[in-house]
Amino acid sequence: MRQASRPCGSLQRPLPRPRTPPAVELDSGAERDFAERIEDPEILWDCDGLLASSLAQQPPAAPSIDLQWIEDRFWVWVHYGATKLGRGELFETIGFLAYLRDTVLGPLAARRVGADPRGIRHLRGLGRTWRRRAAGAAPPV
Template sequence: MAGVAVAGSIAVGHPDVYSDVDLVVVVDDASFDDVMAVRLALIGSWTDLVAGFTGEHVGEPRLIIALVGPPLLHVDFKFVRASDFAERIEDPDVLWDRDGGLARSLAEHPFRAPSLDLQWIEDRFWIWVHYGATKLGRGELFEVIAFLGFLRDTVLGPMAAQRVGAPPRGVRRLESIAPEEARDLGATLCGHDVQDAGRAVLACVELYRRWLEDAGAAVERRNRAEELAVRYLHDVIGRPAERSTV
């Protein structure tokens, strides 16, 4: 091992009793494949491992998501090559650095916080709205509920965080870092009901429009796509939902 660092809420200084622990385990490049093959066994030798699995579902196969204890504690063990340690989405705190390599790597590659690409969102948003409307029209309400969560996590949550100068990371901690915006997002929630779901999708559209306007960013608006997608959404809301037979 070349070193260990901690990231997440502990590194940025606001953990609580419900926080998980995000550990970065840095491995010499030459040993990385061997270590990856025995990760669970290694973790079990370090602590009382209750259960663990790999993180392919979040796009990070280097990750082991684990419960240790009791008392139960959620710990994420991210195994990275020493040569990849500087590639990061936040600055970690180095806990152990065998030969100073981790500190040198961080110093040589200063961290730049990711910014929210509003043009990327605008290029996609109205296609997403049309997609959600098709699910609503078919009466696939669980799909619509999931779609609303996607819009909050991918679009509205990051925009809300940006409005208060916080990192755009989904809906993490919005209730505390952006309480006014979090209250506004309450309108995008719905139950398993067609009319309620339609209202919630419309609320997403209106919040996106308002927050994009407030941002004052130089975004090329997809006006034609917006017009047609919103018209389609209103048409769907105005007619009875069809039950899916697929």
């Protein structure tokens, strides 16, 4: 990996701000490792063109939400969280709510506004999008 990064210059200096993701990610995976992906990577070096041809064969696809999988487990999860709360295990309850947000509520909210259901970092922005759409819609009767 170090030999592959030498043409890029020194990558050992820290970025000026803490918690900033790395500016360059070097990946030396096989072409088959890129078959299933959610977005196309930027290819910096592909000497024989195998990676580019592998990426062209299968387009990226967003992960789908299995609604039945969520339905089968949702009330079990809620019961689990309620028992934690009933026993006074507040930090366990907070952890459970974070899991529920990551696994169910975030992806469902993203699906509702037509966004990719991956991650919850942009959930607040999705809420604004949903409110704008709902404001233009007629109120329920």
